[in-house]
Each structure stands twice: as structure tokens, then as C-alpha cells.
Amino acid sequence: MQGEAPDAPITWQAIRDRMMQRIRTRAYAPGSLIPNEVELATEFDCARATVNRALQDLAASGFLDRRRKAGTRVMEAPRRKVTLDIPQIRNEVEARGQTYGYRLLLRETITPPEAVTQTLHLSGRERLLHVHSLHLADGVPHMFEDRWIVLDTVPAIEGADLEYVSPNEWLVRESPYTHGTMEFQAVAAGTAARHLGCAPEAPLLSISRTTWMYTAAITHVQEYFAPTFRLGMEL
Structure with a gap:
């Protein structure tokens, strides 16, 4: 009829969802080849x-195995690929309905100790920005961080007012990264105790994180969370 709008073209998200339903219901069995892109486009x-965009998303999520000239198969044992964004501590605190606070405790430019040099794959001759920061929730210590920043990789941070903005916040906003590592440990508070208001032997969650821009190290940070901290993740 005159005036009727044509049907909107199907989106890649809709194709992805239909393909995912077929995988879940085993219309496409584990290990089986699925139709090629031309057939699916038809x-x-x-x-x-x-179609290609939809299949790329399913492959990135661990449900399809795509190989050039060999076609696309359903994974025998689909595996979710976990992607973690580096959190802004301010956002984490405010998401809990608490008031965020921050204090810069130490800022110095020095040659790092050997352990940091090895972690960042440096020569040992570089001078790094070394920062101690305390993050608060409703005025109470939430997390203490001991951070090393490679100035050769992110020289602009030398001009940042770290009394006003935390290195965590500055780096998340200003320094893109290509990859990194993250480790979770249960540790005794040790020297972090005096900043977190707990006993040196108190058990804490500690997160060690290192990020890179291709082969250039950006930062290595050790974070110590207050004893009352609880870590939650959405899978």
C-alpha cells in the first residue's frame, strides 16, 4: 500500500541472536560446520x-571457531572469553552510594627497584613516577595503591595535577592500553596497614596489575583493599 514504510533491514545483533539460539538448541551441533556467509546472507x-559482523561477535565470545578456507564450526566446548575493564575507583565507590575521596600520599621520580624493573621489562636505567594514593569511601579508607608509571611511555602525566585527580583516573582516561595482566592475592596488610587503619597482620585482598601499549610498559600498580572490601563480578 502507498505510504507503507519498507521493512527495516535485519541488524547484525538480530542475526547473532538467531545463530546463538541455533547453537543453544543444537540445531547447529557442537563441532559442526555452519552455513557460509553467502548462504546466511541469502x-x-x-x-x-x-552476517560477518554477527559471526565475528560469536567467535569473540567463544562460541564459534572461524578458520580461513576451512569454514566456521561450532565450538565443541564453548568458552566465554573474559574481558575486564580497568575500573575507576571513584565510579566503584559512587556506584555503592558512597561519597568518594582521594589523597595523594607520595609523588617522586626515581629509579625503580629491581622487582619493578623486571615486571615492566625495563633496562634499569629509566626513571619512573612513583605514587602512593589513598582512596576513601564516606571518608573511610577504601584502597591504598602503590603505583609505578613509565614516563617514557606516558610523559604527559608529569604535568598532571595528581593532588586533584588520582593516577588511576588519569591513566584510565588519558592512556589507552593494548593488553595487561592482573593477579589477585590474599595478603597480610603489612605496611599498608597504617593507611587502611587495620592491624599489620590483617588479611587483605590485593590486586597487582600491569598494562602495556604493545611492547611499551605503561604502569604497574599494587592495590590493597580495606578488610571489609568485597569483590563482585558479573559473568
Whole structure:
């Protein structure tokens, strides 16, 4: 009829969802080849690029195995790929309905100790920005961080007012990274105790994180959370 709008083209998200339903119901069995992009584009009446985007997303999520010239197969044992964004401590605190606070305790530019040099794969001759910071929730110590920043990689941080903005917040906003490592440990508070208001032998959650821009190290930080801290993740 005149005036009727044409049907909107199918989105890649809709194709992804339909393909995922077929995988879950085993219409596409584990290990089996699925139709190629041309066949799927014909079925869904869309561009091949739209199908490709949907299949890329399913492959990135661990449900499909895509190989050039060998086709695309359903994974025998689908595995979710975990992606963790580096959190801004301010956002974590405020998401709990608490008031965020921050204090810069130490700022110095020095040659790092050997352990840090090895972690960051440095020569040992570099001078790094070394920072101690305390993050608070409703005025109570929430997390103490001991951070090393490679000035050769992020020289702009030398001009940052770290009394006003924490290194965590500055780096998340200003310094993109390509990859990194993260380790979780249960440790005794030790020297962090005086900043977190607990006994040196108190058990704490500690997170060690190192980030890189390709082969150039950006930062290594050790975070110590107050004894009352609870870590939650969405899977």
C-alpha cells in the first residue's frame, strides 16, 4: 500500500541472536560446520558484511571457531572469553552510594627497584613516577595503591595535577592500553596497614596489575583493599 514504510533491514545483533539460539538448541551441533556467509546472507536477506559482523561477535565470545578456507564450526566446548575493564575507583565507590575521596600520599621520580624493573621489562636505567594514593569511601579508607608509571611511555602525566585527580583516573582516561595482566592475592596488610587503619597482620585482598601499549610498559600498580572490601563480578 502507498505510504507503507519498507521493512527495516535485519541488524547484525538480530542475526547473532538467531545463530546463538541455533547453537543453544543444537540445531547447529557442537563441532559442526555452519552455513557460509553467502548462504546466511541469502537466508537473512542482508549484506554479507552484516552476517560477518554477527559471526565475528560469536567467535569473540567463544562460541564459534572461524578458520580461513576451512569454514566456521561450532565450538565443541564453548568458552566465554573474559574481558575486564580497568575500573575507576571513584565510579566503584559512587556506584555503592558512597561519597568518594582521594589523597595523594607520595609523588617522586626515581629509579625503580629491581622487582619493578623486571615486571615492566625495563633496562634499569629509566626513571619512573612513583605514587602512593589513598582512596576513601564516606571518608573511610577504601584502597591504598602503590603505583609505578613509565614516563617514557606516558610523559604527559608529569604535568598532571595528581593532588586533584588520582593516577588511576588519569591513566584510565588519558592512556589507552593494548593488553595487561592482573593477579589477585590474599595478603597480610603489612605496611599498608597504617593507611587502611587495620592491624599489620590483617588479611587483605590485593590486586597487582600491569598494562602495556604493545611492547611499551605503561604502569604497574599494587592495590590493597580495606578488610571489609568485597569483590563482585558479573559473568
